[in-house]
Amino acid sequence: EAGVAQSPRYKIIEKRQSVAFWCNPISGHATLYWYQQILGQGPKLLIQFQNNGVVDDSQLPKDRFSAERLKGVDSTLKIQPAKLEDSAVYLCASSATRGHTEAFFGQGTRLTVV
Amino acid sequence: GQQVMQIPQYQHVQEGEDFTTYCNSSTTLSNIQWYKQRPGGHPVFLIQLVKSGEVKKQKRLTFQFGEAKKNSSLHITATQTTDVGTYFCADRRGNTPLVFGKGTRLSVIA
Numbered sequence: 001e002a003g004v005a006q007s008p009r010y011k012i013i014e015k016r017q018s019v020a021f022w023c024n025p026i027s028g029h030a031t032l033y034w035y036q037q038i039l040g041q042g043p044k045l046l047i048q049f050q051n052n053g054v055v056d057d058s059q060l061p062k063d064r065f066s067a068e069r070l071k072g073v074d075s076t077l078k079i080q081p082a083k084l085e086d087s088a089v090y091l092c093a094s095s096a097t098r099g100h101t102e103a104f105f106g107q108g109t110r111l112t113v114v
Numbered sequence: 115g116q117q118v119m120q121i122p123q124y125q126h127v128q129e130g131e132d133f134t135t136y137c138n139s140s141t142t143l144s145n146i147q148w149y150k151q152r153p154g155g156h157p158v159f160l161i162q163l164v165k166s167g168e169v170k171k172q173k174r175l176t177f178q179f180g181e182a183k184k185n186s187s188l189h190i191t192a193t194q195t196t197d198v199g200t201y202f203c204a205d206r207r208g209n210t211p212l213v214f215g216k217g218t219r220l221s222v223i224a
Contacts, residue, residue, distance in 0.1 A: 033211065033212065035214075041216055041217075042202055042214035042215055042216045042217045043157065043202075043214045044214075045211045045212070045213065045214075048211045055211070056211045091156060091157070093212075102147065102159035102162065103147075103157075103159065103204075103212055104159070105156040105157050105158070106156065107155075107156055108156050
């Protein structure tokens with residue numbers, strides 16, 4: 001079974017630039033998460049999708065972050081404009097249902113904002 | 115919002131020693147999931163606990179869920195260098211998102 005695919009693996013941008021991350025979840029997984037993990041901290045949820053609908057985006061900084069999951073499969077997370085404090089690993093995860101099932105994580109995208 | 119607290123933040127042990135990390139909540143948890151993240155890697159699911167007082171074992175790892183469902187622990191017997199990483203507990207209540215603690219970083223000295 002193929003895992004969660006993310007790209008790119010690494011990205012370096014200057015502050016105030018824009019950046020986009022892509023995630024392809026495990027086939028058939030209805031739930032998709034985007035997490036932000038700052039070095040030395042636990043993953044912080046940014047947004048959760050159930051199919052193509054948003055379940056929770058309460059911690060997404062909506063003035064600069066946006067995410068979509070068109071057709072309920074792939075998802076993109078965008079930051080515009082980026083700030084220095086956005087430097088982190090952005091993890092995408094998927095799970096089979098919204099209930100008591102494990103989340104499978106992708107390798108993540110390491111973003112450095114200079 | 116909901117939050118789980120993990121202690122300790124760091125733990126350094128000699129290879130062969132035991133290790134325990136604790137996950138605590140001020141409110142009742144629906145279920146607890148444990149994940150391991152190797153240095154430079156991504157979180158990988160270890161186990162889920164659902165029932166009050168539940169104990170599950172995976173080889174040298176023992177997971178417990180408190181009777182009041184407000185705390186959980188992960189115990190590793192006779193640590194090995196392959197156990198190095200950060201161990202996270204994650205709280206899931208009903209249909210709410212998976213919320214992670216800050217993790218316990220384990221270092222094993224050979």
